[in-house]
Amino acid sequence: MEYRPARVGAKQKTVSERIRMIPESQNKTLHAWQTSSRYWDKYRVLIAEMFAPLTAGLVEEAQIRMGQKVLDIGGGSGEPSLTISRIVGPKGLVMYSDPVAGMLESTQAEASRQGLANIHFRQCSANDLPFADCTFDVVVGRLSAMFFVDPLAAVQQALRVLHKDGCITFAVWGAKDANPFFSSITDVIDKFLNVSEDSDAPDAFRFALPRKLAGILEQANAKNVVEHRLNFQMEAAISFEQFWQLRTEMSETLREKITRLASDQLPTVKQGVADAARKYFESGAMNFPAEALIVSGKKAST
Numbered sequence: 001m002e003y004r005p006a007r008v009g010a011k012q013k014t015v016s017e018r019i020r021m022i023p024e025s026q027n028k029t030l031h032a033w034q035t036s037s038r039y040w041d042k043y044r045v046l047i048a049e050m051f052a053p054l055t056a057g058l059v060e061e062a063q064i065r066m067g068q069k070v071l072d073i074g075g076g077s078g079e080p081s082l083t084i085s086r087i088v089g090p091k092g093l094v095m096y097s098d099p100v101a102g103m104l105e106s107t108q109a110e111a112s113r114q115g116l117a118n119i120h121f122r123q124c125s126a127n128d129l130p131f132a133d134c135t136f137d138v139v140v141g142r143l144s145a146m147f148f149v150d151p152l153a154a155v156q157q158a159l160r161v162l163h164k165d166g167c168i169t170f171a172v173w174g175a176k177d178a179n180p181f182f183s184s185i186t187d188v189i190d191k192f193l194n195v196s197e198d199s200d201a202p203d204a205f206r207f208a209l210p211r212k213l214a215g216i217l218e219q220a221n222a223k224n225v226v227e228h229r230l231n232f233q234m235e236a237a238i239s240f241e242q243f244w245q246l247r248t249e250m251s252e253t254l255r256e257k258i259t260r261l262a263s264d265q266l267p268t269v270k271q272g273v274a275d276a277a278r279k280y281f282e283s284g285a286m287n288f289p290a291e292a293l294i295v296s297g298k299k300a301s302t
C-alpha cells in the first residue's frame with residue numbers, strides 16, 4: 001500500500017478538540033503531559049543522553065536500517081524519532097506521533113534545527129492511529145506504552161498499520177527497585193503521603209512485571225514475541241541539586257505529590273532523598289543503575 005505522508009501544518013484536530021473526544025481520566029493525563037512538555041523540552045539534551053541505551057536497545061531489537069518507514073508512538077521530546085531519522089536516512093522515513101501538542105511542537109522545532117527532513121509529525125493517541133493498514137516496516141515506542149489508555153487496543157492498532165512481518169518494539173521500565181532514578185525519590189516522599197497503588201493505572205512502572213506487556217502483544221496476535229531485560233547505567237554530568245530540579249519538574253506525579261506535602265515537610269523529604277541518592281553522585285556526576293524491558297513481536301502474515 002502506498003504511504004501517504006501527513007502534511008505538516010495540514011488541518012489536524014487541535015489538542016483541545018482531541019481531548020474533548022476522550023474520557024475524563026485521559027483528559028487529565030494529557031493535560032499533565034502538556035504541562036510536562038515544556039520541561040521535557042528544557043531537558044531534551046539530558047534526556048537523550050540519560051536514556052540513550054534505551055534507544056540503542058530498541059534500534060537493535062527492531063533491526064532498524066536504512067530506507068525503512070518507522071512509526072514512533074508517544075515520541076515525547078523527540079526520542080527515538082530523531083535518532084532513527086538518521087539511521088533510516090533520506091530514502092527512509094520516521095512518523096513521529098504523540099497526542100500532546102506541546103511535545104509535538106517542540107520536537108518539530110528541534111527536527112528543523114537539526115535539518116532532519118525525513119521526519120513527519122502527527123498529533124494522535126496510540127488508540128486512534130490515523131494511518132492506513134500496512135503502512136510501516138517498524139513501530140516503536142520508548143517509555144510510552146505504559147501511558148496508553150487501552151494497551152491491547154493500541155497494540156492491535158500498531159499491528160494494523162505494520163506491513164506483514166513488520167516489527168513492533170517497546171521499551172518500558174523494569175522493576176522500581178532496580179531503578180533508583182525514580183525510587184530514591186518516591187520511596188522517601190511516599191512515607192509522608194497516603195499513596196494508593198493501582199498496578200494497572202498509567203504509570204512509569206505499569207509494565208515492570210516481566211511478561212505483562214509481552215502477554216498483551218501475544219493477546220493482540222503478534223508472533224515471535226520476545227522480552228529482553230536491559231540493564232544499563234543512567235549517566236549525566238549533573239549534581240544532586242540539578243537531578244532534584246529535573247525530577248521535580250519533569251514528572252507530573254512528583255509535582256502533584258509535592259503539592260500535597262506540608263510546607264515544612266519538603267526540606268525533610270529533599271534531605272532524605274539526598275541521603276538515599278548520595279552514592280549515585282559520588283563520582284561528582286550522576287550515575288544510576290537502571291533496568292528496562294525491551295518487548296517486541298512481529299505482525300503475523302495472515
Ligand SMILES: C[S@@+](CC[C@H](N)C(=O)[O-])C[C@H]1O[C@@H](n2cnc3c(N)ncnc32)[C@H](O)[C@@H]1O
Pocket residue numbers: 029033047051073074075076077078079080098099100103124125126127141142143144147148149
Ligand atoms: C515518558 S514520555 C516518553 C517520551 C519519549 N518517547 C522518550 O522516551 O523520551 C511518554 C510519552 O507518551 C505520550 N503519551 C501519553 N498518552 C499517550 C497515548 N494515549 N498515546 C500515545 N502516547 C501517549 C506522552 O505525551 C509522552 O510524550
